[in-house]
């Protein structure tokens with residue numbers, strides 16, 4: 616049984632996240648998907664194809680950790696499985712957010728054949744858990760874009776199980792996935808990644 620009060624609270628968090636992320640320009644044109652954990656078996660996730668700045672309660676649905684809808688005929692996000700494997704991987708993950716910012720799209724295209732973004736020397740790296748110095752190296756994997764979501768889910772898990780400290784990943788020409796213990800933590804990770812990616816783009820502009 617799903618606790619309805621918890622579900623309603625999580626749905627409100629997802630709606631508020633959408634308003635913020637759309638307002639920042641990081642979730643344009645129905646792109647992006649968001650979720651929050653309800654319990655050890657269920658998550659609240661956006662219905663596929665919705666405008667993320669105008670989400671309503673009926674645009675959030677419940678799926679189990681295998682991505683199957685719980686008592687719903689609605690279609691959950693096309694990328695539901697990418698969320699599910701993260702919740703399955705780490706029990707402490709409470710929210711997962713996927714965005715489509717211009718910075719994530721352009722930077723990953725500029726990185727061309729590189730399979731990761733390397734960040735070092737930025738004070739803001741400390742916005743991520745376990746990082747207490749700008750001198751540490753932060754590696755964010757860049758996966759190739761694909762419509763084969765089960766394959767991407769598998770690829771993300773292979774990387775993350777080998778690098779469990781990773782706070783986010785990028786998909787080339789597509790966007791960002793990040794996660795955290797709470798929705799607030801996850802939103803902070805997005806803001807930090809957006810700042811860092813903007814800095815990287817600014818640096819490329821003057822050094823290329």
Ligand SMILES: CSC[C@@H](O)[C@@H](O)C(=O)COP(=O)(O)O
Pocket residue numbers: 644645646647648661662663664665691692693694713715
């Ligand atoms: C509007 S194109 C973006 C989609 O292809 C997809 O990548 C995305 O982020 C949103 O898909 P959705 O099924 O609404 O969760």
Ligand SMILES: [Zn+2]
Pocket residue numbers: 646647648694713714715789790
């Ligand atoms: Zn997407």
